[in-house]
Amino acid sequence: MDFADIGKLLTDGKNLGGLANRIYFGLWNDVAAWPTDPSAPATIELAGTQTGDLVMKAGKRMFELYTTEDAAKLDINVIGEEAGKGYELLLHVFAPGLHKKLLGFMNATKNEDLVMIAQDSAGQNYLMGCAIRSAKFSASDGSGTGSTTDGRRGLGMTFAYRSANLYVYSGNIPLTEAIGSV
């Protein structure tokens, strides 16, 4: 792979922060096929892009979770020691309300192997999960009723995923059941 100059690269000056109001989740076990990581990429741009689609098993699908505006973010942290560095992606979301569906979601996912996709304000998707490692429910921050009437009532959740490299996921997200797959 050849290195290249990296300029400002802001299309039409756009560079809004934050995540979209919806994140996508599914069970790691329900995934039939994963997108492909770059192998011997020719350019540094290709070195940061996965190809192909996340394909679900027959009868399975990805789901959508609403998150409050300006309350979700994706942190990218470097982990590991010299010659063993990798990344930890931390997805923070805040789902408003304490309704039964939301509590059930937290109950069902807290010890589960998950796959998650977060979309940033530029429309780029980040996949958390791969063939050998899942995303995990890691922590709850800011969950509860809030202490004042103008406080925030809902569930704050953090999901973690560790990866050797960072990629943009450029495939589709099926929110409808797969048929005739693996």
Next chain:
Amino acid sequence: MIWTDYFTLIKVRPGRIVTPRFGTLDFSDPNLPVEKVHALFEDDFPYLKITPLGMDTLFPVPPLAKLPSKKLESRTPARKPVKRKA
């Protein structure tokens, strides 16, 4: 004409799919713009198959142009005599 005349959804039940190009599209909606579905198909969207009508309408094969008539040489060119060393 609606998009389902030109394309068939495959591998998933009709429903919503988040696409990188157009965001969330509901493929149970017969009123999805044909142009969008056509563009997805050209992007190698994995959940679409084109119908025979779609093939004829969206990817028409131009009629074969007539070649100018030209007399073809039917004879094999004469072989050059091989010079032998004395």
